[in-house]
Amino acid sequence: MTTNSCDVVVVGGGPVGLMLACELRLGGASVVVLERLTEIDTTIKAGxxxxxxxxxxxxxxxxxxxxxxxxxxxxxxxxxxxxxxxxxxxxxxxxxxxxxxxxxxxxxxxxxxxxxxxxxxxxxxxxxxxxxxVPQATVEEVLAAHAEALGVDVRRGTAVTGFDQGPDQGPDQGFEHGFDQGADGVTVRTTAGTLRAGWLVGCDGGRSLVRKTAGFDFPGTDPEITGHQALVELANAEGLRLGWNTTATGIYAFGPMPGRILTVEFDGAPQDRDAPVTEAEMQASIRAVTGVDVTVTRVHTATRFTDNARQATTYRLGRVLLAGDAAHVHSPFGGQGLNLGLGDALNLGWKLAATVRGDAPDGLLDTYTAERHPLGAWVLEWTRAQIAVMxxxxxxxxxxxxxxxxxxxxxxxxxxxxxxxxxxxRYDLGTSHPLVGASAPDFAFADGGRLADLLHDGRALLLDLTDDAALRGRAEGYGERLRTHTAACPDQPKLAAVLVRPDGYVAWAADAGGDAGAASDGLTAALSRWLGEPAR
Structure with missing residues (x-):
């Protein structure tokens, strides 16, 4: 790989990094994904x-x-x-x-x-x-195929060794394709050469090199458990009970997939997180927690985990951002980790793409931390509470x-x-309408279409449910940033119009029979807040 440039470098090609890269491409940004692994990670993780x-x-x-x-x-x-x-x-x-x-x-x-x-x-x-x-490996496979279809440049077998940020001209000064190599940005050093980018996003896991190198604060609580999750072949397993079980020494779960077992021991963190999980280690953990003298004859896939719970105080420092486990780590109980990271990517992608294009309103990129940090904090508390009960x-x-x-x-x-x-x-977007800040309902239209059919291209959507030409006129001038669609929706007789952000969340809504002038002014304000100003 020779020295080259792009709008955004994403470090980490797992589900979060791939989702982010796809959203950036939908928004028109050039993106390179750097992943140290040569193949999709099939280790058992989220299910x-x-x-x-x-x-x-x-x-x-x-x-x-x-x-x-x-x-x-x-x-x-x-x-x-x-x-x-x-x-x-x-x-x-x-x-x-x-x-x-x-x-x-x-x-x-x-x-x-x-x-x-x-x-x-x-x-x-x-x-x-x-x-x-749906297991995490399948999620990654689906996103990898989607990224390829969108033309995302995914470079497997390439590890990041370091990076440097240039002087920053302001929080929302983005790069177009082919920006000046000497301008502000990030120089990324890898095992295969050097890249120059406008922005760098760390999606490289809980021990993120990007987070550590950039100097993000990462406070939290230390671990008190060692957990194992594996797909194994067992002998003498008749005494294991299906589902979740408590014992005098910990917790274990057996099934619901053949050979899947999870154990939790309250003996502190493991000494070596990186060493392969052996048959002997899994057997010892299962016996210690369950009291059943099983024999592990083969380990197909296995992982260790802890309840280390930490969160970056901000998700952005200059031109470096974090998403997924790079921004927050916690135990896997409740299945929140993968989903929290995917939500980060969906929220960040369109905002960073708009910043790259140069049409983002002031402060748009700062709403990424403002909206996602509270959800991350809730997940940490949710998982800590579970450890207390376990x-x-x-x-x-x-x-x-x-x-x-x-x-x-x-x-x-x-x-x-x-x-x-x-x-x-939901996100607190400062208005009282019950839909604003929530994920948009999958409206079923009279012609048989649904809302999701209109969101495949990652653009914002103004949905006009009363054929109001004056309201649609307020949305003129946004070009490819905004799709306008007029349709009847029998299931929503009280709703007049909805503005849906590219991530599928409602930015503005108006009810039928309300003050038309106030609704139009509200739409104009929402468009300006989330999409910037229309073209002259």
């Missing part, structure tokens, strides 16, 4: 996507690939449950699958039968509401009983599922 993540894939036309993988996963789960039932001598019969993936809190399973599915927070999600059980000491076990009782109610189950699934996520 599910939440509702905001599924919506993001749906809005970019990628949901069918995830749905197909979920079908394959459910077939494996069904077969595993049948096999275990047969081994126990239970009569054969149909395997009942939950109507909705509900998850767990601190290893306490949530029952889908207790969920109030009529809660309005679950409304309007469309097909994305039915996709969740401890094997008598006080924690007493607390676990109380929490379990609350989770065993309709109100409790619905509360926890809404938190875990992400359906309550």
């Amino acid at each position: 599910a996507v939440n509702t905001p993540s599924a919506e993001a894939f749906y809005r970019r036309g990628l949901l069918p690939a995830l749905a197909a993988e979920q079908e394959r996963a459910l077939r494996k789960v069904t077969e595993f449950v049948r096999q275990r039932a047969a081994e126990s001598g239970a009569p054969p019969g149909p395997v009942k699958m939950a109507p909705r993936f509900s998850g767990h809190f601190a290893g306490i399973p949530l029952s889908a039968d207790l969920l109030d599915a009529a809660d309005p927070d679950f409304d309007g999600r469309g097909p994305a509401d039915h996709v969740g059980l 401890r094997p000491d008598p006080r924690a076990r007493a607390l676990r009983t109380v929490v379990g009782d609350l989770m065993g109610t309709v109100t409790g189950t619905t509360y926890f599922v809404k938190k875990i699934s992400g359906v309550r996520q």
Whole structure:
């Protein structure tokens, strides 16, 4: 690789880095992804996507690939449950699958039968509401194919060794393609040469070189557990119980996929996070936690994890930004890590692309930290709370009983599922309309179309539901930054118009029958705030 240039260098080609790169390309930025691994990482990690993540894939036309993988996963789960039932001598019969993936809190399973599915927070999600059980490796495969289709330059087998920032001319001074090599920007040194970029984004994991080199503060709490998750082949495993289980020494989960096991030991952090997980190590951990003398005959894939919980105080220093685990680390309980990182990428991508194009309004890039940092802080607290409830000491076990009782109610189950699934996520955008700051409903139009069909290209969308030419006139001059669409929506008789940001979140909304002048002024203000000024 010879010295060259691009608008943005993304360090890390996992799901977060690939999602960010795709969003940047949709916004017109040139981007190079640097990934030290030569192949997609198939190590067992996250096993599910939440509702905001599924919506993001749906809005970019990628949901069918995830749905197909979920079908394959459910077939494996069904077969595993049948096999275990047969081994126990239970009569054969149909395997009942939950109507909705509900998850767990601190290893306490949530029952889908207790969920109030009529809660309005679950409304309007469309097909994305039915996709969740998708492993991280599949997410990465889908995004890698999407990146290739968009022409993203992904350079595998290339590690970053360091970088330098040039003098900064201001928070929103971006680069066009072919910018002056001597201008402000970032010089990135790699094992294959040097690149010059306008911006650098670290998506390189919890031990991020980008974060450390740039000097981001990363405060938090130290770990007290060592966890293992693996796909293994076992002998003498009859004593293992399916699902989540508490023992005198820790917590373990067996299934729902064949050979999948997770253990949690409260013995501090592992001495060596980087060493391969051996059969002997997995066997010792399973025996210590479960009390069952299993024999691990083969490890297909395995990983260690801890509850180290830290978050960067800001996600941007000059021309260097962070996303995903580079910005925040925590234990994996509740399946928040992958989804939090994908949300970072979706939020940052269009804002950084607008900055690169030079048409971003003042302060747009600063809203990335303002909007995503509170969600990251919540996830850290959510995972810390689970560790407190998982401890094997008598006080924690007493607390676990109380929490379990609350989770065993309709109100409790619905509360926890809404938190875990992400359906309550929203940004504080300073207005009182209930849709503003929330993920846009998947509006079903009278002509059979849906909102997600209009968001594949990553542009903002003004949806006019009352054929108001005057309102649409306020949106003229934005060119490729904004799509305007007029349609009837029988399910939304009270709604007049909605402005949807490129990330699928509602920036402005007006109800039918309201003050037309105020609505027009509100739209103009929202367009200026999020898209800048129209072309003269």
